[in-house]
Amino acid sequence: xxxxxxxxxxxxxxxLTGIANSVSAxxxxxxxxxxxxxxxxxxxxxxxxxxTVVVFFAALPILRNAVVGLSGVSPxxxxxxxxxxxxxxxxxxxxxLPIAWPVILNGIRVSAQMVMGIAAIAAYxxxxxxxxxxxxxxxxxxxANSLESVVTGVVGVIVLALILDLLLVGFGRLTTSxxxxx
Numbered sequence: 001x002x003x004x005x006x007x008x009x010x011x012x013x014x015x016l017t018g019i020a021n022s023v024s025a026x027x028x029x030x031x032x033x034x035x036x037x038x039x040x041x042x043x044x045x046x047x048x049x050x051x052t053v054v055v056f057f058a059a060l061p062i063l064r065n066a067v068v069g070l071s072g073v074s075p076x077x078x079x080x081x082x083x084x085x086x087x088x089x090x091x092x093x094x095x096x097l098p099i100a101w102p103v104i105l106n107g108i109r110v111s112a113q114m115v116m117g118i119a120a121i122a123a124y125x126x127x128x129x130x131x132x133x134x135x136x137x138x139x140x141x142x143x144a145n146s147l148e149s150v151v152t153g154v155v156g157v158i159v160l161a162l163i164l165d166l167l168l169v170g171f172g173r174l175t176t177s178x179x180x181x182x
């Protein structure tokens with residue numbers, strides 16, 4: 001939601017769009033493990049750094065796709081909506097966002113898949129999640145059930161990622177107009 005709001009504020013300006021895309025590109029180059037390590041000092045161990053890192057990395061692909069989707073709406077369509085008396089906000093909500101929705105949803109799907117892996121890594125900061133199995137198994141490598149612990153965590157993350165992606169595909173089919181889907 002935050003990413004779509006920022007995209008809606010910046011997509012009309014080439015300078016602001018460039019800044020948003022640059023922030024997104026640069027943000028995605030930061031190693032998640034390193035960012036978790038940096039956030040442990042101010043936020044401590046536990047849920048705080050894990051949630052901060054997950055939200056940070058989740059917002060970036062959605063922001064980029066929202067900017068691309070909103071920028072890709074035909075100016076003629078926007079002009080037509082304005083010509084029949086729609087306000088700027090109503091045009092955004094009733095015309096531009098529904099047309100850009102498939103592109104935004106693809107960003108949400110990419111974000112969801114990426115965040116599943118990052119959430120597992122966030123267990124390093126003692127955050128919640130299946131990553132605890134992975135790090136526990138790796139710390140006991142060579143010991144009893146260490147491999148099983150790692151495999152449990154990895155398979156759990158993969159299964160959850162697949163289920164989440166299927167749910168998002170279904171959500172997209174329900175929320176995308178047939179005229180846009182076709």
